Amino acid sequence: MGKLLAARLHAVKVRPYLADALFALHIVEDRSVPTMAVDAYWRCYVSPGFVARMPLEELAGVWVHEVSHLLRDHHGRGERFAREHEESGPGEGSGPGEAGESVAPGESVAPGMSPADGRRRLRRNIAADFEINDDIFGDGLPRPAGAAVPSLLRLPEGLLMEEYLRTASLAALPVELAWLDCGSGADGQARPWELGPDGAHGLTRQQRDAVRFRVAEGIKGRPGDAPDGWRRWADEAFHPPQPWRHLLGAAVRSAVGAPGVGENHSYRRPSRRSAGVPGVVLPSLRRTPPRVCVVIDTSGSVSDAELGGALLEVAAIARAVGGRRDLVSVISCDAAAGVAVPLCRAESMELIGGGGTDLRSGFARALRSRPGPDVIVALTDGQTPWPSAQPPCRTVVGLFPRPADAVDENDPDYVPDAPPPWARVVTIG
Structure with a gap:
């Protein structure tokens, strides 16, 4: 046990940004564990024999490897991938352990787990290892012999577990990796030696999230200490990509449903308050369907693919206002605005442009309609x-993404203005 704790201290010394996570792991000694493994509740199961034969610095690398599975939520991601793809990725349903229900030479299957489940578990474990092993070793952590790296299958480095699962074939997995077993923390499938959700010393969901948050904040606070893979993880850990199509639709629905939008006074049905004013007919406030004008940037800097996406968004906008296409019009605008065209079929609408960009003319044309x-x-x-x-109506801006360092070829010092604060902004894509 002393050697194991010394290895953890070495891991903290060379990877200080992971200290909170490394010290959050609770050690469980178990001779039935092949090497070292973790479960989803941040318990680390350790084989005494494995610890005895591993050099201390390599053992520190195993500490970092196992905690990386938990920080990157490989157990949750593995389960989601299985549900979404129904275990039908490349190599699933074929090769040893699938069609013939046989096991590869040297491969062990946990009690209660079928050979097919064993192959799926191994495949997820290896894909998760590929994701983390390409940037956790070096600088004080030598890579242990037999570590699973993408080059074993001639795959590129820097991909995510899901990308390796979609591209790696089961039949190509080396037999030498059959011993791999990092526990349910790496693939989401429980092992016989694990204590489960009701066992002692497990972390709650809130505690696990708190550990991830502290690690992410530490990496972002000192970005020079962590490799690119960890910096990307820290940036995205608590800021997942937004469903931009849902956000755009919600922004449009919010705008058209705001007080005052589409409301007008009408004498077609007198107000009920007229009864309190004898001899006077008061108009009632009637809500009419809102009108939406879509201004599409057709300048040369917008690609054909983005223009095609814009037409799809026009159709989605029409659905957001109740399917009334007659209330939606489209204006093509580069340096000058075209005519406001009523929406009949967005898919067949022609977008004209290709010059410079000045959406002020498009806004002016929309307001003149x-x-x-x-x-x-x-x-x-x-x-x-x-x-x-600010226009006298609600405004929503859908932004096609551009690199932060994008420049104007004609003026390298040009920096585009940000959308005005009175517009609701949604990044598309």
């Missing part, structure tokens, strides 16, 4: 000047 729009939606890459005054 009669009847005027209740909402203006601008789909653009953001390389445009914006109106100096």
Whole structure:
């Protein structure tokens, strides 16, 4: 046990940004564990024989390897991949342990686990190892002999577990890796030696999230100490990609449903308050379907694929306002605005442009249309000047993503203005 704790201290010394996670692991000694393994509740199961024969620095690397599975949520991601793909990735359903229910030479199957389940477990474990082993070794942590790295299957480094699962064939897995077993913390499948959710010394979901948060904040606070893979993880750990199509639809629905949008006074049905004012007929406030004008950036900086995506968004916008295509119009705009075209079929609408960009003319054209729009939606890459005054209607801006270091070829010092604060902004893609 002393050697194991010394190895953990060495891991903390060479990877200080992982200290909170390494000290959060609870050690469980168990001779039935092949090497070292973790479960989803942050228990680390250790074989005394494995510890005795491993050099201390390599043992420190195993500490970092196992805690990396938990920080990157490989157990949860493995289970989600299995549900979404129904275990039908490349190599599933074929090769040893699948069709013939036989096991590869040297491969062990846990009690209660079928050979097919054993092959799936091994495949997920190896894919998870590929994701983390390409950047955790070196700088004080020598790579142990037999560590699973993407080059074993001639795969590129830097991919995620899910990408390796989609591209790696089971039939190509080396027999030498059959011993691998990092526990359910690596693939989501429980092992006989694990204590389970009701066992002692397990961390709750809140405690596990707190550990991940502290590690992510430590990496972002001192970015020079961590490799690129860990910095990307820290940036995305608690800021997952947003479902932009849902956000855009919600932004449009919020705009068209705001107080005052599509509301007007009408004498077709007198107000009930007229009874309190004899001899006077008061109009009632009636809600009419809102009108939406979509201004599409058709300048040369917007690709054909993005224009095709813009047309799909126009169709989605029409659905967001109740399917009333007659209330949605589209304006093509580069340096000058085209005519506001009523939406009949967005898929067959022609977008004209290809020059410079000035969406101010598109906004002006939209506001001149009669009847005027209740909402203006601008789909653009953001390389445009914006109106100096807030339009008298709600505004939603859908931004095509651009690299942070993108520049204007004609003016390298040009920095585009950010969308105005009065617009609801959603990044597309």
